[in-house]
Amino acid sequence: LIAGATLAIATTGSAQTLPNGIPTKFRPVHATFDYDRREVEVKMRDRVALHMVLIIPMGTRDAPILLERTPYGADKATSRVESSHGVMLVGAAFAEFLKAGYILAFEDVRGKHGSKGDYVNERPLIGPLNGTKIDHSTDAYDTIEWLTKNVKETNGRVGIIGTSYDGMMAAMALVHPHPALKAAAPMNPVINTWKGDDDFHGGAFRQIGYDYYFSQDTARGEGDDLWRDAYDDYETFLRAGSATGFVKSRGLDQIQVVKDLHDHPAYDAFWQAQALETILPKQPQTVPTLWIASQWDQEDMYGAVAAYEAVSKNDPNHVNHLALGPWAHGGWSGTGDSLGAIRFGSDTAAWFRQHVLIPFLDGNLKTGGTPADIAPVTAFQTGTNTWQRLPGWPSACASGCAAPTRKLYLQAGGALSFAAPTADGADDYVSDPAKPIPYRLRPIRPTYATGSTWRQWLVDDQRPFADRTDVLTYETAPLDAPLALAGAPVADLIAATTGSDGDFVVKLIDVYPDEYFEKPELGGYQLPVAMDILRGRYRESVSDPKPITPNAPLSYRFALPNVNHVFLPGHRIMVQIQSSWFPLYDRNPQTFVPNIFDAKLQDYRKATIRVIHSPAQASAIELPVADVGAR
Numbered sequence: 001l002i003a004g005a006t007l008a009i010a011t012t013g014s015a016q017t018l019p020n021g022i023p024t025k026f027r028p029v030h031a032t033f034d035y036d037r038r039e040v041e042v043k044m045r046d047r048v049a050l051h052m053v054l055i056i057p058m059g060t061r062d063a064p065i066l067l068e069r070t071p072y073g074a075d076k077a078t079s080r081v082e083s084s085h086g087v088m089l090v091g092a093a094f095a096e097f098l099k100a101g102y103i104l105a106f107e108d109v110r111g112k113h114g115s116k117g118d119y120v121n122e123r124p125l126i127g128p129l130n131g132t133k134i135d136h137s138t139d140a141y142d143t144i145e146w147l148t149k150n151v152k153e154t155n156g157r158v159g160i161i162g163t164s165y166d167g168m169m170a171a172m173a174l175v176h177p178h179p180a181l182k183a184a185a186p187m188n189p190v191i192n193t194w195k196g197d198d199d200f201h202g203g204a205f206r207q208i209g210y211d212y213y214f215s216q217d218t219a220r221g222e223g224d225d226l227w228r229d230a231y232d233d234y235e236t237f238l239r240a241g242s243a244t245g246f247v248k249s250r251g252l253d254q255i256q257v258v259k260d261l262h263d264h265p266a267y268d269a270f271w272q273a274q275a276l277e278t279i280l281p282k283q284p285q286t287v288p289t290l291w292i293a294s295q296w297d298q299e300d301m302y303g304a305v306a307a308y309e310a311v312s313k314n315d316p317n318h319v320n321h322l323a324l325g326p327w328a329h330g331g332w333s334g335t336g337d338s339l340g341a342i343r344f345g346s347d348t349a350a351w352f353r354q355h356v357l358i359p360f361l362d363g364n365l366k367t368g369g370t371p372a373d374i375a376p377v378t379a380f381q382t383g384t385n386t387w388q389r390l391p392g393w394p395s396a397c398a399s400g401c402a403a404p405t406r407k408l409y410l411q412a413g414g415a416l417s418f419a420a421p422t423a424d425g426a427d428d429y430v431s432d433p434a435k436p437i438p439y440r441l442r443p444i445r446p447t448y449a450t451g452s453t454w455r456q457w458l459v460d461d462q463r464p465f466a467d468r469t470d471v472l473t474y475e476t477a478p479l480d481a482p483l484a485l486a487g488a489p490v491a492d493l494i495a496a497t498t499g500s501d502g503d504f505v506v507k508l509i510d511v512y513p514d515e516y517f518e519k520p521e522l523g524g525y526q527l528p529v530a531m532d533i534l535r536g537r538y539r540e541s542v543s544d545p546k547p548i549t550p551n552a553p554l555s556y557r558f559a560l561p562n563v564n565h566v567f568l569p570g571h572r573i574m575v576q577i578q579s580s581w582f583p584l585y586d587r588n589p590q591t592f593v594p595n596i597f598d599a600k601l602q603d604y605r606k607a608t609i610r611v612i613h614s615p616a617q618a619s620a621i622e623l624p625v626a627d628v629g630a631r
């Protein structure tokens with residue numbers, strides 16, 4: 001006892017160091033894991049190493065690989081939760097792929113996150129804008145080559161998938177594809193960022209891109225969020241004046257893509273040379289492809305359908321498919337029973353994954369897989385809330401479709417009807433750039449801010465805008481029979497403005513019955529079905545902008561996004577017309593200036609717009625009217 005006490009005192013009394021609590025090298029034990037997570041560096045043909053993470057179900061053999069190439073972080077995509085179960089690491093949809101027996105491979109595109117090399121936003125394919133020997137097509141090729149040679153668990157068949165930017169990566173892999181690439185599913189892909197995906201719509205510039213480019217293009221990893229001057233983005237952007245004012249106030253002109261956007265406001269050779277919907281059909285389609293579109297895609301509403309339509313023109317083996325769901329951007333991967341206030345009666349996204357997407361992948365990728373019976377077009381029809389199998393898309397269009405479009409004419413007294421107007425008429429409004437029309441109810445939060453409801457804005461109730469004096473509103477009587485649309489409605493306005501430039505926003509709206517017993521709070525709801533904008537200077541040519549002749553009645557014709565929707569009996573069809581949609585789109589000064597990005601304070605002027613609905617100058621919206629019951 002005494003000896004022990006002496007020893008204890010001696011130990012405490014001496015300045016003996018304690019062992020480091022952190023092991024020199026901790027060796028994790030993963031014996032209970034049901035997956036193997038492998039991080040690999042893959043050398044491209046120019047010796048640049050790209051970082052890839054593989055999730056391989058334990059004990060798997062002879063399995064196909066699903067590859068996603070991303071600028072958003074392969075590590076992040078494969079480490080959502082620390083878990084012994086692979087399905088917990090990845091998003092819910094990817095968990096379904098794992099359960100279905102796939103190996104998952106996420107690769108950082110060059111220059112981002114763990115990958116070496118330079119990052120070029122939307123790096124153009126080799127050609128007039130890219131004089132190097134590498135692009136995303138060659139990087140996909142080299143990656144697939146590596147996967148088939150180095151992953152012993154694979155059956156040597158690879159599918160490429162991805163949403164948005166990653167969807168563009170999937171689309172680019174289809175250019176000179178690797179022979180082991182056996183399926184592709186580009187989801188809400190960026191195909192043409194000028195024609196209607198992220199950056200421009202009808203020539204009007206989407207200012208929300210600045211948030212994206214600030215966080216994405218100022219750091220190899222994840223960048224910061226762009227700061228604000230006010231809680232309400234309406235205030236922040238209005239104070240900045242022009243888009244260039246906003247750029248300068250934040251130093252964004254140091255970012256290459258921001259310079260490119262500024263220097264190419266029109267659809268010039270720069271945009272034309274990288275348009276994937278013109279590049280893809282140059283070679284016959286060989287890889288079975290399922291393009292996935294969302295009816296209310298708030299970011300890339302153009303790409304999937306445009307690519308499907310273009311590729312279908314050179315598809316000798318009939319391997320090209322389209323799916324259209326009632327979703328927002330990326331909605332195929334989530335829970336698809338509702339969007340905002342609108343309900344679809346079932347989990348449309350889960351149904352799509354289990355009945356279309358996974359069977360499509362299985363049929364093309366699994367060893368001995370039998371081709372699934374996937375219709376050329378699988379489209380969810382909103383209104384009736386049913387899935388349809390269609391032979392092609394669109395079902396109706398101005399020419400060359402199964403059915404022609406039908407004109408719904410603007411009429412006096414705010415009416416809309418399929419009969420052409422019989423008396424001269426017009427409606428006027430004053431568009432004031434000092435008080436642009438908010439695209440949503442204010443305060444408008446930054447697009448990507450926590451809690452932002454940006455993803456559902458395309459189904460926002462339009463009532464708050466319908467009674468503004470700078471918005472024209474036309475509507476039918478309640479319908480006594482259902483009216484189905486399957487295609488892209490076309491706005492066809494005859495209008496005059498006192499300005500020498502100006503924007504036209506046209507919204508096609510489903511007005512719910514005044515009282516709606518199924519969901520009373522939707523009584524009178526004005527559900528946007530398709531909406532878009534045209535910058536007047538591009539009314540004749542998207543590549544060659546011209547001033548508008550003031551006070552001259554001129555044609556403003558432009559397509560709205562694709563819809564597969566039924567206006568049900570008792571509902572009304574409404575059209576709203578206005579000349580700003582702020583701050584999503586930069587303001588048109590309504591005075592012709594060489595580059596609207598640089599418009600000066602004095603360029604922004606009020607204009608009176610006259611929309612004409614006379615027999616000789618009828619304004620209308622052309623509807624792709626289809627058979628309601630097509631299945």
Ligand code: PG9
Pocket residue numbers: 163164165166190198209212299300
């Ligand atoms: N829609 C995103 C995007 C923004 C800008 C350029 C390219 C893509 C995306 O979600 O990836």
